[in-house]
Amino acid sequence: MSDNESGKLISKREQRHHSLFSELPLGVIEQDWSMIKKKIDKLNAEEIENLPLYFKNNPLFLRSLVDSIKINCVNDSILKIYGANSEAEFLKAEENAEGWWDEEWENLYASEISALASTNKINYQELKESRMDGSIFDVRLITRLVSGDEDTWQRILTIVEDVTERKTYEAELIKAHQKLKDKQRQLVHSEKLASVGLLAAGVAHEINNPNGFVKSNLEALADYKNSINAVFQVYSELEQALMLHQEILNESEIGELLNNVLEIKQQQHLDYILSDIPKLLDDSINGTVRIQKIVMDLKQFSRVDDTGLKWVDLNEEVIETALRIVWSELKYKCKLNKSLAPLPKYKCRPGELGQVIMNLLLNAGHAIGVKGEVSLTSEITDMAINISVADTGLGITEDDILKIFDPFYTSKEIGKGIGLGLSISQSIVEKHGGTISVDSDVNKGTVFTVSLPLD
Template identity: 85%
Template sequence: MSNNKSGKSISKREQRHHSLFSELPLGIIEQDWSIIKKEIDKLHPENIDNLPLYFKNNPLFLRKLVDSIKINSVNDSALKIYGANSITEFIEAEENAEEWWDEDWESLYASEISALASTNKINYQELKETRMDGSIFDVRLITRLVSGDEDTWNRILTIIEDVTERKNYEAEIIKAQQELKDKQRQLVHSEKLASVGLLAAGIAHEINNPTGFIKSNLETLADYKNSIIAVFQVYSELEQALMLHQEILSESKTGELLNKVLEIKQQKQLDYILSDITMLLDDSINGTVRIQKIVMQLKQFSQVDEAGLKWVDLNEDVIETALRIVCNELKYKCKLKTLLAPLPKYKCCPGELGQVIMNLLLNANDAIGVKGEVSLTSEVTDMGINISVSDTGLGISEDDMWKIFDPFYTSKVTGKGTGLGLSISQSIVEKYGGTISVDSELNKGTIFTVFLPLG
């Protein structure tokens, strides 16, 4: 035993405890829970055996117990964690704190008291705390009895560990894992879209074969039609010549046959059929020509038949091709305006640039609410070629403007887009030494301009 300045004896155990308490890098608060101990001992044994349920049914009793807790001491590490300059400041802040009791604190103290009442077990908890400056941080609390005070609960130690940084790391890891899952899912979706594109091009190639012989047959039938009409023209002249000799025909077999032909001709509307068959064949042949053109554009867009760069007319081979592919999507709510100036031949993969224009057109369509207008223009300048797609849609906010070209960023609802369209488009345009610029105003619309340098 040794004496302190007041003359009181201090045991070696207490000296060791004081040294650990003061010097330990973890925050420690020593509290007096003796009143809690006395109140718990007054309860019926059945309630003591099931304190969590008793506290749940008697929340005011639990709050009364917590209010009876007294702080004996706080070490320097704990003061530093909470941002307090002294024990007095810390205790005053605790006593003067505004209403802080909530379900988390109720659960914490119910768990701590129940753990200590049950064979003096150590209790672990994690929750959010408030520093002196009002900032919120995450703490891990370990509550235990000081050896020798098990029967009185005069000295309860709460070890405090600031786990804010660890929690932030855990949150970042969880976020990164979720982003990775999202990117994997979107990449799989993109691969599916690419596969669908190749499949569509393959189907288009297969469609091309039957369309070709249908067109050939229709053209042959058109030639047959001309021969048939020529015969019927001669027949009409013969008919008119025979009609001049009615008195002879009336008493002959020829007259009988002529009348029968005239009757059938009138019933079957032969004159109308001969005139309409030309229109039907012309329309059918035009339809097959359109199918072949669409097939050619699909194959061109998918780059299935391309072997590198080639010189193309951007208006015809890129812009109009993209328009034909997406026109069915646009027609329901967009009024489309085009103003295409004559452009010089440009060396590129038309399918790639077609994908850029198609993405911009579909984005413009998505930006429009119920009804709106989409404009597509092209022009040539001294520097190069400009292709612009504008809409009268929702526009883009300043906060979103800087990240619209980021991979996987999308403002569309889940499942509507992968967030890769603009990123891929930018990569394609930059491959040709060009740029994509954007000008937008909320609730008024957006203009995307693709610039492609010449030379």
């Protein structure tokens, strides 16, 4: 092909390019990067491969590259985006811009030039720009080599998209998502408090029992104190008499005092008192420990679980804690069969998983009529930790099994539940990457199994 024919083809391509360029609905800036091409070629000749690191170590060189960029032309959409009346006004504003160079722009150009100098011939950036009136807006920049000019690397097109509206929607979406998470957390917490409310009478009874015998023991100790004081009063009199009158005190007087001591010891049952005091103290201490444990379990269970993931012993810190809280609801009509296998420490939100186990135990208790059995087991397989709660209650029909995890579905009478327990439990288990399944036979019983994956 002759030089003349080649020139005609280039001219046609240029005309077609400018026709498309000016009509694009997106803003487009055409730039001459020929000076950058020469300087990058020189760096390649010097075998400098890591351009981002080189630019970081030589910020003045990067700035000189950027200063060599020349804008050839812009389309009408660019003028609308930036609020410029003409291309000349836009170019003048670009030339007169002062104080725009900062770390953000340094990183942007380092990334852009490095990408275009490598095999990645398209670069994407999102940043904030300013219009002619000074207002700030969000833009998305797509910079690429113009098709047909990759070898000469002299012409670069930057597509500018105003994404302010999209960014606003994204911010609103993030805010709405956070709001939804907050509402979900509040719902989980409300269900916790509702469960505690239903258990309140039983928990009060559990606390009242040890509190009753602690009170009784303290009253007995108060009586013992009076008896001990009486005995020691006589001892004190004997001691004083011996000290003050030891030279003239006859044997009959000493014998009388000793008889008084023996008599008062017998009357006050001092030997029994001294042997009973350690038992009373031990029982009282155990009672206060029981009360403390119940309160601690309730406090741990009821608080908003926002402390993140923890490594815990699922048996002791989740299953046993949940069982202690609900035991007052189960112990009068349920025989408990417990088989907890040794488990590795598990990373989870213990308060939330405890809520799941507690809910399953309460459901098992409610499913049992007058008397029945509840079985609580934990085991480890190659892939998961399984926790099962089984009962010998009424069972669940096939139709109801399809609905039991639906929000607000409940088979309990009014005032016994709002139908969120299993729905929330399923949500909690799925958040931990696990599953919750159910197997039931009508009039025989039900088994719920929580399966938590092992990493």
